[in-house]
Each structure stands twice: as C-alpha cells, then as structure tokens.
Amino acid sequence: EKELLQTLKGKENVTQSGQVVQLYANIGNTKDVAAVLKNDAGGIGLFRSEFLYLESSDYPTENEQFLKYKAVAENMAGKKVIIRTLDIGADKQVDYFEMEKEENPALGYRAIRICLDRPEIFKTQLRALYRASVYGQIAIMFPMIISVSEVLQVKEIIKEVKEELKAQEIPFKDVELGIMIETPAAAIMSDELAKEVDFFSIGTNDLTQYTLAIDRQNPKLGKINDSHHPAVLRLIEMVVKNAHANGIWAGICGELGADTSLTEWFLKIGVDELSVSPSMVLKVRKQVRETK
Ligand code: PEP
Numbered sequence: 208e209k210e211l212l213q214t215l216k217g218k219e220n221v222t223q224s225g226q227v228v229q230l231y232a233n234i235g236n237t238k239d240v241a242a243v244l245k246n247d248a249g250g251i252g253l254f255r256s257e258f259l260y261l262e263s264s265d266y267p268t269e270n271e272q273f274l275k276y277k278a279v280a281e282n283m284a285g286k287k288v289i290i291r292t293l294d295i296g297a298d299k300q301v302d303y304f305e306m307e308k309e310e311n312p313a314l315g316y317r318a319i320r321i322c323l324d325r326p327e328i329f330k331t332q333l334r335a336l337y338r339a340s341v342y343g344q345i346a347i348m349f350p351m352i353i354s355v356s357e358v359l360q361v362k363e364i365i366k367e368v369k370e371e372l373k374a375q376e377i378p379f380k381d382v383e384l385g386i387m388i389e390t391p392a393a394a395i396m397s398d399e400l401a402k403e404v405d406f407f408s409i410g411t412n413d414l415t416q417y418t419l420a421i422d423r424q425n426p427k428l429g430k431i432n433d434s435h436h437p438a439v440l441r442l443i444e445m446v447v448k449n450a451h452a453n454g455i456w457a458g459i460c461g462e463l464g465a466d467t468s469l470t471e472w473f474l475k476i477g478v479d480e481l482s483v484s485p486s487m488v489l490k491v492r493k494q495v496r497e498t499k
C-alpha cells in the first residue's frame with residue numbers, strides 16, 4: 208500500500224468526473240516543511256505558529272519570526288503557505304505571557320483574544336509576516352474568531368502595520384487574509400464573515416469541541432466525541448455554502464479533513480481545500496482519485 212501511494216506523487220487531486228480539490232498539509236514547525244515536500248502537498252494549509260513562542264524563553268522578536276516565515280515561504284517555492292497567527296492559551300501555555308490561571312481555559316483568554324488585547328505582540332507577528340510575504344506566497348489566518356467585529360479590528364491593525372512598513376520603505380505584498388471557522392458562532396455568522404475575508408478554513412477539532420460541548424482533551428469522553436455528529440456536519444456544509452455564496456473559498460484544516468470516509472461528502476458539498484498532516488496527503492489523494 209505504501210509503495211502504491213508513492214506512485215501518486217505528481218498526480219492531480221481530481222475525481223473521476225473531473226472535480227479538483229487542493230490538498231495541502233498542516234505543520235507545527237519549520238522542520239516539517241521537508242515532510243510537506245516529500246509527500247507532494249500542494250501547499251501548507253495550516254502553519255501553527257505557536258511553536259515559535261513555545262520553544263522560546265521570551266517573546267520571539269520580529270526578526271526571529273521573519274527569518275522563520277521567510278525560510279518556509281522560500282522552501283515552498285511559490286506554493287501557498289497559510290500561516291495562522293498565535294493560538295496560545297487553553298492547552299498551550301507559555302510562561303513569559305504570565306497568564307492567570309483560569310477555570311475554563313478552553314473558553315478563556317486565548318488566541319485572537321490575546322492578540323487583540325495585546326496588540327504590540329500581534330503587531331510584531333504581523334510585521335514579520337508581511338516582511339516575509341515578498342519571499343513566496345504567504346496567506347495569513349486568524350484563530351478562534353467569533354464575530355465580525357474581531358475581523359474588523361484585525362483589519363484595522365493590519366492597516367496600521369502596512370502603513371508603518373510603507374513609511375519605513377520596507378517591502379511587502381498584499382496577502383490573502385482568512386479566518387478559522389472553529390467556533391459555532393463563526394459558523395453561524397459565516398454569511399457575514401465571508402464578506403470581510405478572502406477564505407475560510409474550518410478547524411474541526413475545536414468546532415467539534417465547542418459544538419458538542421465535549422472537551423477534546425478529556426480521554427474519558429472519547430467514546431461520545433463523535434466527529435461525524437450531524438450538528439458538526441451541518442455547520443460544515445453551511446460554512447461552505449456561505450463562503451461560495453460570497454465568492455470566497457473554504458477548506459478544512461482540522462483532523463476531520465483526513466478522514467477518508469468523508470472525502471466523497473466533502474467533495475459533494477464543494478469543499479475547495481483539505482489540509483491534512485503531511486503523512487496523510489497521498490492517502491487522501493488516492494481517495495479523491497477513486498471518487499466518482
Ligand atoms: C482545529 O481546531 O481544528 C485546528 C485545526 O486548530 P488546532 O488543532 O491547532 O486547535
């Protein structure tokens with residue numbers, strides 16, 4: 208089977224009736240880029256940027272971040288690299304952020320909430336991302352969005368960052384801006400959110416957790432943690448519809464994207480992109496190519 212998958216390298220992700228889907232890979236470290244290329248992914252659909260903060264003993268500087276983003280963009284040689292901004296809090300704690308202990312960290316101070324509350328940290332990352340944008344095809348996406356107002360705040364900060372870079376004569380490109388759809392609020396509001404961004408990437412890990420009110424980290428709940436729950440599937444379908452009705456694309460970057468028992472359904476509802484762990488790319492390609 209492994210050898211058979213190897214023969215799929217260089218082949219298109221196309222069904223027998225000619226429907227094409229983008230197959231990208233998820234990474235959590237710059238070192239993972241080798242696996243992305245080795246498995247012939249078309250791009251990086253989710254670059255979890257947290258590692259930069261987790262492996263550092265203090266806030267990573269703009270230049271440290273810039274060099275990492277630039278390296279990934281260059282190594283991917285023009286293929287799309289979707290970098291997700293900082294998503295700490297909940298299960299990912301970083302000492303120097305000095306966050307207070309919380310009763311319900313998964314519902315707490317995390318991700319975009321921290322970034323909007325501490326814009327100096329957010330701006331450092333955004334400057335690094337925009338500086339790296341000229342070295343490849345970078346896109347930026349934002350985690351844990353619940354409202355249009357958050358997106359407008361993000362865009363305002365980006366406007367400032369771009370004005371500052373311009374004033375300093377530092378080159379940058381315009382990049383695609385997207386959001387993760389990983390809260391029920393974002394899924395329900397996806398018709399309005401779609402008017403403000405260039406793409407959606409559905410984070411089914413958190414979307415399942417928050418829709419079913421089941422802690423994704425509690426092994427005791429594994430049995431009832433049904434990722435095929437119709438409530439989750441309905442939200443996914445609704446998000447894709449709302450994306451397309453507003454002329455933007457929608458992908459899936461949560462674990463569910465690699466579930467080959469759903470590949471046919473994802474294609475049927477028109478999912479444009481699946482981003483899976485590098486080792487799953489060829490397996491999903493095989494499933495796509497076998498789909499009528
Ligand atoms: C998700 O929630 O589905 C997701 C892709 O993000 P993470 O697993 O990093 O929370």
Ligand code: MG
Pocket residue numbers: 350389410412413
């Ligand atoms: Mg998530």
